[in-house]
Amino acid sequence: MNNPTDGTRDELSGTIKIIGIGQSLRGDDAAGLAAVQLWRETYQETGARPNVQVELAELPGIELLSLLEGARIAILVDAVHSDARVGTVRVITENQLETFKDGSGSAHGWGVAETLSLGRKLMPSAFPGKLILIGIEAGQLNLGEALSQEVEAALPEVARLIEQYISADPVH
Amino acid sequence: MNQDIHIPALARVEGEGALTIRLKDGAINEILLNIYEPPRFFEGFLHGRYFQDVPDITARICGICPVAYQMSSVQALEAALQVTISPEVRLLRQLLYCAEYIESHALHIYLLQAPDLVGYESAISLAVDFPDLVKQALRMKKIGNDLLKTIGGRSVHPVNTCVGGFYRWPAQDAIHALVPELEWTRQASIDTVKWAATLNYPDFEQDYEFVALNRIDEYAIYEGDILSSKGKRISPLEFEHHYLETHVERSNALHSHTVDNGTYFVGPLARLNLNYKKLRPIAREAARGIGLKLPLRNPYKGLIARAIELVHTSDLAIDLANAYQPQGPSYNEIKLRPGEGCGVSEAPRGLLYHRYVVDEQGLIRFARITPPTAQNFAQMEADLWALAPTVVNQPQEEASLSFEHLLRSYDPCISCATHFLKLNIERE
Numbered sequence: 044m045n046n047p048t049d050g051t052r053d054e055l056s057g058t059i060k061i062i063g064i065g066q067s068l069r070g071d072d073a074a075g076l077a078a079v080q081l082w083r084e085t086y087q088e089t090g091a092r093p094n095v096q097v098e099l100a101e102l103p104g105i106e107l108l109s110l111l112e113g114a115r116i117a118i119l120v121d122a123v124h125s126d127a128r129v130g131t132v133r134v135i136t137e138n139q140l141e142t143f144k145d146g147s148g149s150a151h152g153w154g155v156a157e158t159l160s161l162g163r164k165l166m167p168s169a170f171p172g173k174l175i176l177i178g179i180e181a182g183q184l185n186l187g188e189a190l191s192q193e194v195e196a197a198l199p200e201v202a203r204l205i206e207q208y209i210s211a212d213p214v215h
Numbered sequence: 216m217n218q219d220i221h222i223p224a225l226a227r228v229e230g231e232g233a234l235t236i237r238l239k240d241g242a243i244n245e246i247l248l249n250i251y252e253p254p255r256f257f258e259g260f261l262h263g264r265y266f267q268d269v270p271d272i273t274a275r276i277c278g279i280c281p282v283a284y285q286m287s288s289v290q291a292l293e294a295a296l297q298v299t300i301s302p303e304v305r306l307l308r309q310l311l312y313c314a315e316y317i318e319s320h321a322l323h324i325y326l327l328q329a330p331d332l333v334g335y336e337s338a339i340s341l342a343v344d345f346p347d348l349v350k351q352a353l354r355m356k357k358i359g360n361d362l363l364k365t366i367g368g369r370s371v372h373p374v375n376t377c378v379g380g381f382y383r384w385p386a387q388d389a390i391h392a393l394v395p396e397l398e399w400t401r402q403a404s405i406d407t408v409k410w411a412a413t414l415n416y417p418d419f420e421q422d423y424e425f426v427a428l429n430r431i432d433e434y435a436i437y438e439g440d441i442l443s444s445k446g447k448r449i450s451p452l453e454f455e456h457h458y459l460e461t462h463v464e465r466s467n468a469l470h471s472h473t474v475d476n477g478t479y480f481v482g483p484l485a486r487l488n489l490n491y492k493k494l495r496p497i498a499r500e501a502a503r504g505i506g507l508k509l510p511l512r513n514p515y516k517g518l519i520a521r522a523i524e525l526v527h528t529s530d531l532a533i534d535l536a537n538a539y540q541p542q543g544p545s546y547n548e549i550k551l552r553p554g555e556g557c558g559v560s561e562a563p564r565g566l567l568y569h570r571y572v573v574d575e576q577g578l579i580r581f582a583r584i585t586p587p588t589a590q591n592f593a594q595m596e597a598d599l600w601a602l603a604p605t606v607v608n609q610p611q612e613e614a615s616l617s618f619e620h621l622l623r624s625y626d627p628c629i630s631c632a633t634h635f636l637k638l639n640i641e642r643e
Contacts, residue, residue: 106360157337187256
């Protein structure tokens with residue numbers, strides 16, 4: 044990854060992008076958006092750093108690639124669906140992302156995993172050097188519903204995680 | 216095929232859809248196309264909301280065509296509240312619509328439908344062998360999204376559109392700065408038309424009734440009368456008298472049909488067939504260059520129509536961007552009054568109708584949203600039945616793919632469905 048033509052070459056000047064993804068009107072699907080908003084409210088000083096950018100992307104589909112372009116580190120926060128307890132927070136690393144199957148459930152035929160997979164193939168030089176996906180296990184996804192209590196309770200943990208990843212970065 | 220086909224989640228279709236085909240004694244006995252259709256939810260969700268919130272809420276129905284939902288809704292509400300918009304606002308709305316056509320058509324042509332036509336499972340596998348093709352698509356899509364962001368404030372769900380105009384004028388130099396990339400897009404679109412003509416489309420033609428907006432003075436996208444290929448022309452006010460929706464028991468979606476109980480077809484093929492003469496000269500030239508003969512009655516060739524529309528909308532966008540010179544207020548003040556109004560525009564996927572009733576406080580008392588996919592639904596099912604006899608003898612997997620390909624060619628927009636990652640779940 045660290046060859047001179049890769050996105051990591053601008054180690055000192057690159058941005059950290061925090062990207063919340065989700066349908067804001069559909070219950071726990073909004074978990075990623077809510078978590079990024081909570082982090083921004085809680086850690087205002089970090090959010091104000093010039094090399095930190097926040098995107099509340101809602102349903103970006105393949106437009107996610109444009110949002111990632113040129114970022115040195117990207118932290119994606121999204122609702123996920125597995126057999127885990129609702130509200131479970133998990134960090135999915137770059138390597139684990141590789142194991143996601145193409146065609147995983149997605150709107151617009153483009154899920155996060157597929158989009159990242161396409162981005163890696165087509166724009167390796169502009170792809171973030173480090174990519175972290177924080178997943179929040181979703182429960183109900185009904186249109187017009189608020190977040191479930193379990194997901195609501197998990198948001199502070201996600202906000203702390205986002206902050207930890209940014210703080211761990213030596214570039215301030 | 217010798218077993219039933221059940222495709223629980225249609226890939227590369229906007230949103231959630233499922234298709235089940237049941238066999239009996241070797242013949243197709245039942246075709247069930249099930250589409251989860253969120254606009255119906257939004258009709259209820261809008262009830263009691265303030266009218267000025269409607270464009271932003273309806274924009275969230277779809278990440279691909281938010282502008283269409285905004286354009287039909289603001290026009291309906293402007294009619295209800297008897298608000299006029301300035302000519303500058305209309306021009307900027309047209310430019311915003313061009314942005315959506317560019318990003319949406321580039322996505323559908325190259326990333327959703329092309330893999331079927333060139334024999335790849337997905338755009339990801341297509342990108343391995345044809346990286347430049349997919350990179351071109353992404354660049355076109357990005358230009359569309361950049362223009363959308365410059366006018367709408369955000370690249371995915373624009374927020375600048377309001378009833379009466381725009382909240383603020385975008386900066387003139389920001390719009391002008393996009394012209395070189397739009398010029399690249401125009402050339403890439405012309406190349407796309409040539410490429411589209413080289414693809415092998417399944418041999419499948421039906422005698423459709425096409426329905427699209429129509430205007431004397433332009434290729435109708437933003438507004439117009441409603442024209443049918445059977446010759447019927449009506450005003451948007453008459454839409455619900457001529458195109459009816461009925462609830463179908465087995466589906467949670469409404470099906471549209473004409474007042475004579477016929478199916479009809481909206482979308483790029485309908486627009487191209489009905490409005491070809493109104494295309495920009497450069498788009499007509501691109502069509503002539505591939506020897507295009509109209510009417511196109513093959514749904515798979517919607518891809519060619521989209522490519523020609525890419526030429527049209529990128530060329531129009533260049534003119535509108537160059538001429539953009541904001542002046543005067545960006546929106547007209549609104550005086551609250553009870554009223555009712557409808558608005559129709561051409562979403563990339565076809566005619567999108569909205570009707571609202573507003574009370575004296577500006578609250579929504581009734582909302583009707585008829586999206587293009589609901590209107591094409593009955594036609595899609597009719598096409599599946601028409602295709603079935605040729606597919607029934609194919610191997611199972613091939614048959615399944617044939618049905619999926621036909622549906623994807625419609626570019627059904629059944630969106631706003633969940634987009635979240637499903638972990639560790641294998642595809643069937």
